[in-house]
Amino acid sequence: MGDRLVADGIVERLTAWGVDRVFGYSGDGINPVLGAIRRAGRPAFVQTRHEENAAFMAVGHAKYTGGVGVVLSTQGPGAVHLLNGLYDARMDSVPVVAIVGQQSQTVLGSAYQQEIDLQSLFKDVASGFRQQVNSAEQAPMVIDRAFKAALATRSPAVVILPHDIQQEPAPELEHEHGVIPSVALWSPGVVVPQEQDVHDAAALLNAGSKLALLVGQGARDAQEEVVALAEKLGAAVVTSLLGKPYVDEALPYAAGTMGHLGTSASGWVMANCDTLLIVGSNDPWTEFYPPPGAARAVQIDSDAKAIGNRYPVEAAVTGDAAFSLRQLLPLVSQRTGWLADVERHVSAWRSLSEARAFTAADPVNPERVVRELNGRLPADARVAVDVGSCVYWYARQLHLPRGVPAHLSSTLASMGCGVPYGLAAKLSAPERPVVVLSGDGGFQMTGVAELITVSRLWRQWANPVFAICILNNRDLAEVSWEQRETESEPRFEDSQELPDVDYAGYAKVLGLDGMRVSSADDVSAAWERALAADRPFVLDFVTDPDVPLLPPFPGGKALAESMEEALAAEGNAHRLSLLREYVRLEEEAQL
Template sequence: MSKQVGDFIIERVREWGITRIFGFPGDGINGLMGALRRAENEVDFIQVRHEEMAAFMACAHSKFTGEVGVCMATSGPGAIHLLNGLYDAKLDHQSVVAIVGQQARMAMGGDYQQEVDLISLFKDVAGEYVHMIMVPEQARQVVDRAIRIAKAKRCVTCIIVPNDVQELEAVEQAPRKHGSVHTGVGHALTNVVPPLEALQQAANVLDEGKRVSILIGAGALGAAEEVKQVAELLGAGVAKALLGKAALDDRLPYVTGSIGLLGTEPSWEMMIDCDTLLMIGSSFPYSEFLPKEGEARGVQIDIDGRMLSLRYPMEVNLLGDTKATLQALIPLLKRKEDRSWQEKIMENVHDWWEVIEARARNEANPINPQLVFSELSPRLPENCIITSDSGSCANWFARNLRVREGMMASLSGNLATMCPGVPYAIAAKFAFPERVVLALVGDGAMQMLGINGLITIAKYWKRWSNPKLVIMVLKNLDLNQVTWEQRVMVGDPEFTTSQDVPDFPYAQYAEMLGLKGVRVEKPEDIGSGWDAVLGADRPAILEVHTDPNVPTIPPHITFEQTVKFSKMLVKGDPHEIGIIKQTFKDLVEEILPH
């Protein structure tokens, strides 16, 4: 049988070094499915339970490996289902290619079944490159450009293939004549460094600063040693945006932890009191948590020129690769003799961890969620990979979990969507089957998509060299993050009709699937619960019953938020007594830990 266009597409994807595709079949991609069957030993097709999970997995694959992630879906509804996960990749600047089917060419424009204008649909999320292969001669250039652009621009691209085109006879290369395009395989090797003049300007600003604060994001991943050298030379503290949580060891005494609404008190204080800001590889969105405009000088390093001076008006903007730029900057910096600023930061960090530990030990009904994370921190396996979902669990992931060198961690940063926690973890396990992976998820996200992920885990886990994959579910029967946002940002009591989450036996369901399930309902059992799932010989679910009334207190509470919180209490919240008790306990621990 002659090679079909579907075969050519899969082979070309393989030539780019891509060996795994996440997706779900459908008649709009039957030709591609046939090609995947014929290339089964070359390209691994991971069948998910929902196309949204495929897109999340492709995003996570890019986040954890630095490679291009690929997802695949059928025409119409399948393609539509990819969108949320693709937007997650777009907003977090990840390299993802979506390959989607389309109805036959002769049907297009005829209001045919499942016919959707896919080019228009994907034009925003895959705006850098979205094209439809209409003839076999196009296949090579469209595949090559989609993958190359996704990698070079750190963006989402999309390839649309009508189902009849998939089964046409392939053309290895376009004819050599006017109007043809001849592309090749291979990514460019980049090591962008700003000019020496700009580096010297940045060094001058940083050297003149007496109170330097550093903010790092995902762009600092892989540059830990350089960031440490800069922090030690400048006598600075280092705050971390959520996507940069794993960029630097939380045990370093000058690391203030996360910043923003989910951040720490030391990060807030450092940013408010600094006179110089160095931002490295971050698009952290909340300007109110940065220094007030005009009160600090600024230097920023980013590989994407579009992100420079976006959150704060920087005096010096350095366009370049983080590691290479810092390596070029370090010899130009002078070591500060006055260490009082950094010593103050270190003192604040030490006190903060005492506060965090004290808050975690406060009694709750039945379990304080902070305790779940505090008990996990010392138990984190070496080189593990951690994923978090959005919601209140992201608060405790950001504040209470101490990530060590060699670990990886991520969540949905800029989109902050629900549901990536479990698919991220599955993708991480496929990419690094020998490493322990943990997903930290709320019961809202678990019911929305995570339960489906357990079925996928049950399907594939025996393929992994190390079967340890742990999913922890915070079971508080409440869409907790939004409930607290209603209280603090709007001043409304909890609207139970919208916020209540149905009860579901997660651990029991895991056991039904052949996985391990552990249920914890008492605080004294948390430690043994973690030990049980981390020691399991198969993927495991830890279902922890936690108190929804433990407040997710931001590092800085504005007067307006205080007024709205008070109004909520005046209006009457169904959990008013519990809220007052738990809020009072946490505020007391901030003043008098233990």
């Protein structure tokens, strides 16, 4: 086929936007675009095992690189499969462009095979931009607007491409009415706050005596400014789950992650501060904020819609986090504040987390598995985290070296993101080691399939280290503990029990490597072996599902009582004794 098609023009536009890889799965609805990618030789096409995982990879690509993730799918079922990953992008504020095939325009409305109303399907998830291309002339403009919308709104944009449009000859755009030229160019600029807003924020902060900063992912480029302001104010620093990689948790006033899965130090800080500065966070765990009225609050965010979205703030600074903090810094007074109290509680939390990790379990305590990664995680590593109980142990036990990114499906909290995210991290920087933290539930959901993708691609990587840690407890543990905590319900075995799979053996069948670890004494050596392996390595840690997912005390005390009531109904003495031991450790750590 010698003629240049609309599909070729679309691929050229992707290249103009700097897209170096797209994730997806083939199908007749998108085959002309795939043919154009083959002819052009770029961008690289990454074939996944399922469109949902392709969408997760596009989200992961955007998170690790700071660019736009791109995913391709066919019409009908392929389009439907994208939704979970696209909602992940929407809820974690990540720019993704989905290019979705559609049946030819001539059959739309006939209830044709795989015909779905894609405009309606994507109406919510891509409310910022979704558009069907209805003419050849329209295609480049729609692609350009999709990228600009994704970047401007930090959300998914969807382009729907009917099959017949993809096959049309690419026209030379004339300078005439009804033809809109566009360009693949984006300049984000910096949102500069109003001077009076910064002065109002400084006055409020200067009036406080027990200050806390809640730092989210919006502070990713303001890490030095956060430290400078915290040290001048004598403030504690707490992070959202998404903000965890952007604060050095070795700092003596860094109280860790907030929320149900957070630290007891963060719980104490948020319950006792009298002034709160929220920087680039939209964390939904509102019950773990200070009680409304207990603390005066300032919020800095580049998105005006986020101001006051989670807590009743008195001062709003709409602006880039780093710029706004630099403007604020000379206006606040130097003080030591309540640092002595904060540091005592941070120290107590660190002792508690160590005691919990080394509490005896049957056979291995999952907290110890994650804790043993500390000091072994390479300084240039990338970390991907699945959803489930593993997130609790990541939030509480893993201290990320400065500059090591870690990402997960946070706000959507979708199981199955771990291996797809890890693949996106590796493909965008194949020279860097990758560690994936997953539960067996999340791994069975998507990891088993995408390990095939790993086996297909790994020989191309400059650094073969790709360590997948599976916390294999044969239970959907987070939900089991949620049932006990919020419903006072005993575990429902038919719902919660998972099959025990030989994950290491499966890895070896695929030409990879792995080992099963069922003794706490072997955990550290297993990590070292995986991080030195000459190929991707699956660590199958046989962990105890009875290690409780306690929320931070003192607020978590009442919830622990609900758990105990449910465990008494289960009649499992081991679970009950572990819960009581964890409660004892929590109570002893309270200052």
